[in-house]
Amino acid sequence: MRLRAYLAFVLLVSLGVGAWAWIVEGPPQLGPLALLVAMGVLSFQLREPAVSSRFGFSFLSIILLASAVITGVFGSWLVGVVSTAVDRDQRRWSATVFNMSMTGLVGASGAVVYRLVGGNTAPDTLVGPAELALHVGLPLVAADVVGCLVNALVIAGVFHFDQGVPFLVLVRSVLAGSGLAYIGYGVIGFLFVVLWYPVDLGASSALLIMAPLLAARWAFIQYGEEVRSHERTIDTLVTALGTKEPPAVPRSRRAARLAEWVAEELGLGPHQIETVRYAATLHEIGHLGVPTRLLRRAPEAVSVAERRVIDRHCVMGARMIEGIDFLEDARSGIRHQHERFDGGGRPDGLVGQDIPVAARIVAVTSAVEDLLEATGETQWDTDTAVVARALQSDPGRFDPAVVTAVLAVLEKHGRPHAASTGVSR
Structure with a gap:
């Protein structure tokens, strides 16, 4: 019962944030939004799901960071929601709705923080690396950190109410597993924005950014394979004991x-x-x-x-x-x-x-x-x-x-x- 109430709370908060962003900002540009949604869907479908017994990795957060600059708060929320709407591996609709709500909150919270700390919404007007670092790079770092924390808090909540694990223990577990990955997210997200605006590649920057995105996915796969190899070793030892x-x-x-x-x-x-x-x-x-x-x-x-x-x-x-x-x-x-x-x-x-x-x-x-x-x-x-x-x-x-x-x-x-x-x- 508490789990259902928590899931409903997360859904309502996410919908409220999305509605607020629409009222305040209005709709984002359709072309960039469609491209980022497509990249978000692709990143979620190519995720590495079996990193641990509870969590998996995707590079969707990189797309959400770029969306914070390119499409604004509502666009980032919508990219998060739509990207996780289709999950071929998820059989429970409640889990899909939770993922949609959570990623929408992660995207919107990062975009809000980006603006609160002075992030520039028109990076093509900036001149020189110093201005880019100050008005895009540092705000993206702040957005990255907040997105990481929101992700950890929301995930910890669902497992806390579902399995009774202490909340702070779960938060630490999520942060320990994903904290370093989020640093990489920030770097690639910043590169995406730089290619889109100052370099003036626009939507074509998506083609160039695919290389580091696929490299990030490869790193996740290697890490996941290492974890699975550990589990196979444990299983082999237990099986050997079981024969006796x-x-x-x-x-x-x-x-x-x-x-x-x-x-x-x-x-x-x-x-x-x-x-x-x-x-x-x-x-x-x-x-x-x-x-x-x-x-x-x-x-x-x-x-x-x-x-x-x-x-x-x-x-x-x-x-x-x-x-x-x-x-x-x-x-x-x-x-x-x-x-x-x-x-x-x-x-x-x-x-x-x-x-x-x-x-x-x-x-x-x-x-x-x-x-x-x-x-x-x-x-x-x-x-x-x-x-x-x-x-x-x-x-x-x-x-x-x-x-x-x-x-x-x-x-x-x-x-x-x-x-x-x-x-x-």
Whole structure:
């Protein structure tokens, strides 16, 4: 219900901004508007959608920046709205309407800021690079920054109301992923305007600007491919574990989802959240080095010596992924998952905050998963008080802040499912 109200709010605000811009400025020139709309549609259709589990990239923001100068506030709003109106990959009309509303707001907000900070609406009258930089370049930088912030805030809102993730955590995540890209957007947008006006190429500048636009898309694709290669590596490792211990696959997926929620609840940064997710997904990878007969034996039938062998899985798991660069930070989360907050754990007897945060989170989330398996729960319908009592029954074992966060996200989300979890930006 809150999500629907938020989507309706974004739609109404966007429509209000568009109506205000029409009243204040009137219609833009049809020729430039049609060209920019066509370029916007093309950029949105050529977007790189699978950069992360939640977000994708397009270079539509470059077109919106140029529109701020060439077509004004209403033109920028309309370019944003129309460019995202057709989405061949989106099956939900509500998501399409949200994208239209959001990109309209991003375009209009950038155009408004461009004018507020003294941006020139007739750059062909400017003489020399100094005037261009002062009256076009700097205002476009301001418009770029504001567009980036509006994009982050609106996207964060929809995921906050849909998934319950803390709002500021989502804002930081969007900015961390797209902030550097927006710097490139500003440079290319400025180049587009310079070619259009001072160089006096007009609409022909679109042909020249396609080269850097396609280069930007290529960079997005490479980044997206790198992210996907990381996920394929993780999937390969989990699959290998599954050939030996099939139940470990859904268990790892659930633990990773729960750990990601907890990291978000704790307000960790985007890189830390990613590290936590990797560590939780692979927290049992060391079982590949444990004899299968021990893994299949009931806990009460395992001797003390055999328990020591099983418990070494965290050290073995950390060694197994050594040399995989993107998992380097996650190694400590795997190695130290059996440390105790009071210092009585293994393998190194770390105490309190000296234990890596990923390890402190994995320790609690894996314990929750073990508890649910032991009680035979297939759906989350148990009062979290049961989990709270279990986690707090051994004082000093877990980080109290992590325990509190786990209980909060279980109340908010319920038990995660094994399946892993987009909005374009």
